[in-house]
Amino acid sequence: MGFFLETLFGGLMVGMLYSLIALGFVLIFKASGVFNFAQGAMVLFAALAMARFAEWVPQWTGIENRWFANVAGFVLAGVVMFATAWAVERLVLRHLVNQEGATLLLATLGIAYFIDGLGQTLFGSNIYKIDIGLPKDPIFVLDSLFPGGILINKEDLIAAAIAAALVTLLSLFFQKTGTGRALRAVADDHQAAQSIGIPLARIWVIVWCVAGVVALVAGMIWGSKLGVQFSLATVAMRALPVVILGGLTSVPGAIIGGLIIGVGEKLSEVYLGPFVGGGIEIWFAYVLALVFLLFRPQGLFGEKIIDRV
Amino acid sequence: MNGVTGRVEIEAAAARRIGDVLLDVRNISLSFGGVKALTDISFSVREHEVRAIIGPNGAGKSSMLNCINGVYQPQQGSITFRGETFQHMDSRQVAQMGIARTFQNLALFKGMSALDNIMTGRNLKMRSGLLAQAFRNPFGWSSAQREELAQREFVERIIDFLEIQPHRKTPVGQLPYGLQKRVDLGRALAMEPQVLLLDEPMAGMNVEEKQDMSRFILDVNDEFGTTIVLIEHDMGVVMDISDRVVVLDYGKKIGDGSPGDVRANPDVISAYLGTAH
Numbered sequence: 001m002g003f004f005l006e007t008l009f010g011g012l013m014v015g016m017l018y019s020l021i022a023l024g025f026v027l028i029f030k031a032s033g034v035f036n037f038a039q040g041a042m043v044l045f046a047a048l049a050m051a052r053f054a055e056w057v058p059q060w061t062g063i064e065n066r067w068f069a070n071v072a073g074f075v076l077a078g079v080v081m082f083a084t085a086w087a088v089e090r091l092v093l094r095h096l097v098n099q100e101g102a103t104l105l106l107a108t109l110g111i112a113y114f115i116d117g118l119g120q121t122l123f124g125s126n127i128y129k130i131d132i133g134l135p136k137d138p139i140f141v142l143d144s145l146f147p148g149g150i151l152i153n154k155e156d157l158i159a160a161a162i163a164a165a166l167v168t169l170l171s172l173f174f175q176k177t178g179t180g181r182a183l184r185a186v187a188d189d190h191q192a193a194q195s196i197g198i199p200l201a202r203i204w205v206i207v208w209c210v211a212g213v214v215a216l217v218a219g220m221i222w223g224s225k226l227g228v229q230f231s232l233a234t235v236a237m238r239a240l241p242v243v244i245l246g247g248l249t250s251v252p253g254a255i256i257g258g259l260i261i262g263v264g265e266k267l268s269e270v271y272l273g274p275f276v277g278g279g280i281e282i283w284f285a286y287v288l289a290l291v292f293l294l295f296r297p298q299g300l301f302g303e304k305i306i307d308r309v
Numbered sequence: 310m311n312g313v314t315g316r317v318e319i320e321a322a323a324a325r326r327i328g329d330v331l332l333d334v335r336n337i338s339l340s341f342g343g344v345k346a347l348t349d350i351s352f353s354v355r356e357h358e359v360r361a362i363i364g365p366n367g368a369g370k371s372s373m374l375n376c377i378n379g380v381y382q383p384q385q386g387s388i389t390f391r392g393e394t395f396q397h398m399d400s401r402q403v404a405q406m407g408i409a410r411t412f413q414n415l416a417l418f419k420g421m422s423a424l425d426n427i428m429t430g431r432n433l434k435m436r437s438g439l440l441a442q443a444f445r446n447p448f449g450w451s452s453a454q455r456e457e458l459a460q461r462e463f464v465e466r467i468i469d470f471l472e473i474q475p476h477r478k479t480p481v482g483q484l485p486y487g488l489q490k491r492v493d494l495g496r497a498l499a500m501e502p503q504v505l506l507l508d509e510p511m512a513g514m515n516v517e518e519k520q521d522m523s524r525f526i527l528d529v530n531d532e533f534g535t536t537i538v539l540i541e542h543d544m545g546v547v548m549d550i551s552d553r554v555v556v557l558d559y560g561k562k563i564g565d566g567s568p569g570d571v572r573a574n575p576d577v578i579s580a581y582l583g584t585a586h
Contacts, residue, residue, distance in 0.1 A: 177453070178432065181428060184418060185418045185429045187420075191400075191412075195378060195403075195409070196409070196429055196430050196432055196433070196499075196500060197400075197401050197405055198401075
């Protein structure tokens, strides 16, 4: 039982991080109907920027303080992400208003490769580390209930808390502010939104900025766990099944979907793995997503697909 | 509102309220590739007037509205609004100048409640920026929150006016068609427009819903002094509520005048009325 719970918790923690990346996809899709293939590249780009700025700032200023370096790195990386958002809108999206979904999708695919390359040009292509001082030592809880207790990674716990806080903030922003309402309006109907004076261009910049910040937080956490390297961009692809599961238009869906996939991966690896020779973790999420595509294509929380007869 | 006496009353009331030319459309031509949607169309709209644009399907009515609304850019001609002349306008500019519209095929924000839909119409009236909204505090002091409350008050008045109080929290996608049309009107009204463009406000409605909608349109015109330009297929409605009527056919103007004049115009009869009934 203790081992089962341990696996479950491990899955939930990983799931929370998947959710964080999935959130980036959902935000942009909600506001502009664009499936943003570049989200993964943005995670890597943001993480690279933060890792490198946290390294450079102490060199430039001569102040050797980890907190200062990390905060400065985070802020500068944020500025870089804002600039990226602005450039994407100005140079690409603005010229593709009212185009087919497939055109926009391919445009973001192009942006993804461009950002991948740009990141390595600007920040180098080695493996860098982000050290935000997350405690690496595991803790044991509930040792009165189970022999030996349950082992939980403190680092994961803090990461999950950060992710949860971000998600709560974003939900409030979307539901309770005028700008959030304008974002949802643009997502539903471009023309109607324009007719009531909502500026499409500004809304898109805002939403890509928000997605950029989400990518930055995701990149920071993943980067401090795994190191900042090219594989971060593929971590984002693991969030793809999460979005399919949760529904492309649902913020809560991204979270629950992430948790389900995180837990499912870990449990199936541990309990089914021995029978089929392991490796389930790699494909479990995608098979689950396929099943959903067949039987419930809108996902768990996505908007119902209504056909007018 | 039917019959001769009703008509006379309306005309008498109209004479009292109608002012100078507010919106002047001059020699507008619009084509898509080789297809001419509008050819050399001119007409004017006076302040506080209810102006109808009619014509058979494909006559170019919606195209005309989309030109005024800045969705389409006509190749020729100009539009003068409040004395300022424009060759090119974009939708947002038009909205800022105080021209609002509703849509023929409902273009509501389906995932949102009726209230939120109408609140979006206040977007241009909100002054506090993104940062102010991001730093809302839980105690209700911030300017963004005060402003949201003030806007909400205005929107509640519109909700009362349109008699949709019980539905304010319902996602609009779930409302019956007639009510969705009212929400669409409410969203436009929330902009406090000087001119309201209505694209077939009564399409697909039953008789009772049409009567309600006619009443709302006349009340808007009367109480808020809003100038109204509407496209409508129901001749009874058009003749009842409009002050002047423009008739389009195949992208050309074939008639312009009071409902009585238009009804008597032989071109109009052969193009439209004669075949429709």
